[in-house]
Amino acid sequence: MTVESTAARKPRRGGGTKRASARKAPARKSGEPELVQLLTPEGERVPHAEYDAYVDGITPEELRGLYRDMVLTRRFDAEATALQRQGELGLWASLLGQEAAQIGSGRATREDDYVFPTYREHGVAWCRGVDPTNLLGMFRGVNNGGWDPNGNNFHLYTIVIGSQTLHATGYAMGVAKDGADSAVIAYFGDGASSQGDVNESFTFAAVYNAPVVFFCQNNQWAISEPTEKQTRVPLYQRAQGFGFPGVRVDGNDVLACLAVTKWALERARRGEGPTLVEAFTYRMGAHTTSDDPSKYRADEERVAWEAKDPILRLRTHLTAAGHADEAFFAELETESEALGRRVREVVRAMPDPDRFAIFENAYADGHALVDEERAQFAAYQASFVDEGEGE
Known part of the structure; x- marks a missing residue:
């Protein structure tokens, strides 16, 4: 099983009504956030x-597929972090700890849906x-960018904080005008x-009933500021003030x-407008490789x-249910190692950045x-002695 052959696989929605467990959902402890949970931290x-x-109706094969997605995504992310530390990348924004939020929501999309990411949605x-190697050229x-957005209906990474929500809302308004049976996330x-762009996009999406899902990964730290310094209410409740539903899910x-x-996207496709999904998760690593969260x-x-x-x-759930054995995990580990090697080889084969490119596109006419x-920078670069000179 290769990375490329299954990267486009999406879990299907089953048609049955059978419940996977007769247990009652665990009671929420005092002080814990209200959220949707189907799999406990213990894997039940x-x-x-x-x-x-x-x-x-989700099959054991599809569950293994979700696990594989998360494992390989984490391995790619770890490899990219290591490459930045080795000087091969200028910066990297890790997703460590947010794999479930991204894989779960990503596999919920249809091929004709359109995705607007930030810079962490690996x-x-x-x-x-x-x-995945196409994500590294920009860094x-x-x-x-590194890829054709229309090739996968996946927009280029957006560095400006929050602006992609306006892009998504405008695109979704166009989708509605065209009468297309698709959604935007x-x-x-x-x-x-906390950005004005995000709140403006909420307003436009609500007024124009745009088929868009706003997926907020609440990893609880906006670089060095905790969520409680940004809001007095849970983030998903903000949607009420704009006139559309919000839901908090265990990220x-x-x-x-x-x-x-899936529910939010299907709602959008039916013409019922936007939804805010808050995935309550945690940023296990640094905001980017330039950050030190221990501070x-x-x-x-x-x-x-x-x-x-x-x-x-x-993994605990798969093992307890008998859906995966050690042979599966060993095979996946081998595939993970192969992915790591490929990422390293591709990045090290990339050319060095053009140091003067930053000056080329500032003004059309110079x-x-x-x-x-530019002249000052050229003189500065020329002041360094090339390796081997002066010996």
């Missing part, structure tokens, strides 16, 4: 009256069939929810993310969330100040 399947229908890109500085973080539960996103975040908090690891959760800055 629990029912949900509203969302079970969206994962009923798992969603994987689900959309984007070769190496050799291109401005926009990804952003809890920090971006470390891949089944719940799959089910809730503002307690280790005890991270350790507590490690026990809710989305990959370990599904500018005296830019010309002066």
